[in-house]
Amino acid sequence: RVEDDSLxxxxxxxxxxxxxxxxxxxxxxxxxxxxxxxxKENYFSFNVTNRFQTRFNYPKDLIELGVEGNGNNxxxxxxxxxxxxxxxxxYIEYGVGFNRDINDKLTVGGRLKMLSGVANINTVKTELGxxxxxxxxxxxxxxxxxxxxxxxxxxxxxxxxxxxxxxxxNFSNIGFGIDLGANYNYNxxxxxxxSLLDLGLIKWKTxxxxxxxxxxxxxxxxxxxxxxxxxxxNIGSELSDTLQSVFxxxxxxxxxxxxLRTKFYLGTKYEFTEVFSTSLLLYNEIIxxxxxxxxxxxxxxxxxxxLGASINYSTYGRSFNNLGFGLNLKAGPIxxxxxxxxxxxxISPTSSKHFHVSFGMxxxxxxxxxxxxxxxxxxxxxxxKKVKEDS
Numbered sequence: 150r151v152e153d154d155s156l157x158x159x160x161x162x163x164x165x166x167x168x169x170x171x172x173x174x175x176x177x178x179x180x181x182x183x184x185x186x187x188x189k190e191n192y193f194s195f196n197v198t199n200r201f202q203t204r205f206n207y208p209k210d211l212i213e214l215g216v217e218g219n220g221n222n223x224x225x226x227x228x229x230x231x232x233x234x235x236x237x238x239x240y241i242e243y244g245v246g247f248n249r250d251i252n253d254k255l256t257v258g259g260r261l262k263m264l265s266g267v268a269n270i271n272t273v274k275t276e277l278g279x280x281x282x283x284x285x286x287x288x289x290x291x292x293x294x295x296x297x298x299x300x301x302x303x304x305x306x307x308x309x310x311x312x313x314x315x316x317x318x319n320f321s322n323i324g325f326g327i328d329l330g331a332n333y334n335y336n337x338x339x340x341x342x343x344s345l346l347d348l349g350l351i352k353w354k355t356x357x358x359x360x361x362x363x364x365x366x367x368x369x370x371x372x373x374x375x376x377x378x379x380x381x382x383n384i385g386s387e388l389s390d391t392l393q394s395v396f397x398x399x400x401x402x403x404x405x406x407x408x409l410r411t412k413f414y415l416g417t418k419y420e421f422t423e424v425f426s427t428s429l430l431l432y433n434e435i436i437x438x439x440x441x442x443x444x445x446x447x448x449x450x451x452x453x454x455x456l457g458a459s460i461n462y463s464t465y466g467r468s469f470n471n472l473g474f475g476l477n478l479k480a481g482p483i484x485x486x487x488x489x490x491x492x493x494x495x496i497s498p499t500s501s502k503h504f505h506v507s508f509g510m511x512x513x514x515x516x517x518x519x520x521x522x523x524x525x526x527x528x529x530x531x532x533x534k535k536v537k538e539d540s
Contacts, residue, residue, distance in 0.1 A: 180196055236270060257331045259328060261325075297353070299353035359400065412435075417429050459475045475489070
């Protein structure tokens, strides 16, 4: 018997598990350069990071139209395409951080960031609906939209030449942001931490084109077949003119602002022994007017002085099958790390909704610790020193 290993998609199950508005999200953060150093109880850092973020919102009725058409459940009903749109942001972050041990228990820190915007698409508003009359099958389209863009003209007009390289440094699209964090050691085993990341905005001013459409309400009753046979060209021309007049939009080049994707973390860590510890993290994110919440619990083990591992389970965005794994390898002054929050996605991508991966290396330069100082202050937390490690 021949096994069929092709991907099978169930439209009914697909629609059942959807919300009214859903999204596809992709985010990449690449630290181009980073350095930090400690002076007594103070820790200073500087970073240059390339950030790219995109989010596509799509309504459930859009998928239902594609799967079932407008003649089944949507017949006589308004198929809502409200909320459909793309939000894309690319920028370079220049950050200066400072952390300080207040006492044996409390460490606080922050990072000020200057941002240089590279490109942006910002869907401010989309209200769009399609209604099919149950008796006459007339199609009625209604809605309005507003979309802001900066530095995307070369992608849709080949006659425009644009070099994005200067945008990385000239701060024509300037922005500012701040990160804040704190770590509190309740005792030798239990600690708490909190952080607020990416609070800020970018002002977009270069190569701006904004598209604004008025409220529309247009009913298409079809084409008279006899008239179409007599003059196909006239019918096509009249229909094109009608659509252009109905769906006309205004363009302007007004500067606009976009907010950063603000995140807020609350966490706690308990060290059972010097080898094994557990952590609990609550994750909160604000993207535009959308709020996302997630949780993560992890177990961490220090197998050797040079080798550490962790395993974690997390929930995020109606996804509950996220089992992650991470490794930390220290070779002298060089430290390598790699981690993911969803090993299942590597084995079965179609069964996973979210997948995050982080990897990199760091180099420590300075004198070796005294043997007597092995029990360093727990407030000297490398994660807090960097204020954040994007996950």
